[in-house]
Amino acid sequence: MKEEYLKSVQTMDDIIKTSYACIGGEPGEARDWEFYRFLFHPDGKLISYENDANGNLRPQFLSPDEYISRIGHWMETKRTSGFYEREIGRVEERYGNIAHCISTCESFHSLEDMEAGKSYVKNVHSIQLAYYKERWWILSMYWQRATPEFPIPEKYLQYSK
Template structure:
């Protein structure tokens, strides 16, 4: 055989396998750990269940939250992304890890009540992924007559066959000139 058609040496084949091993396992190493039985019992096996837990984890009267329970909702590498608006500047995305979100939110939630609830939902699903447009209302007290804020959470979820995981939450709030369209609000009966 000529040099250009020779089989790769055993050493060259090992180098290729080693290089592939460095790249291929990334997904396996970052895959979420199997849930504890108690997590499955709390209904993380459904979109309804994980969204109930998500809203429940951040909502409550002034005081600490169960941030460990909050963190169990997220897949490794998950992101929370609020839309940020500053006067005179274009809209921007502030990308946070769940831990960075906790660090930014915990002091304020210790001082102020915050109750966020879903009022409408639109779900698109394919295979192991789901995209949820979840319209929310935020109040300082559970029984406040009017919300102080409304908006839409764009939530991407992963179903690993055992439970749902939050991959990304990207949200924007309603404001003057930008109101929530009727198709994302509760249906009037």
């Protein structure tokens, strides 16, 4: 286990920001997928809401390894633009060693777009976390893209704890 990995899972803020930064990069640029796996509990899940063949929204469940083999491989080999995300709001709730965060992020095609604030999509993530073994773990990360049908509530565009 790398020492820098442990530094990134000591606070909820660190692990959430790291989860966004970890997958960012230019097309063809390798990501540190070992680091990404380290953020998740061994039974962790990623769940995205996507349209099925009929255009109906449905949840898609992936393990971190499935995410890496499907989406990660595509980001590194097929994507024609970069991919970067940053958080723009969070609502946290914590009781003891369990936490739930609603984290809103925006996505960019390049670092230049990010610096200029030119996002192409926004997502709302529901992130469940557990603290044990002297660190935070992501148990699940569940997200849905913002659309005109599902606009982002103002409270999710602010930071509150």
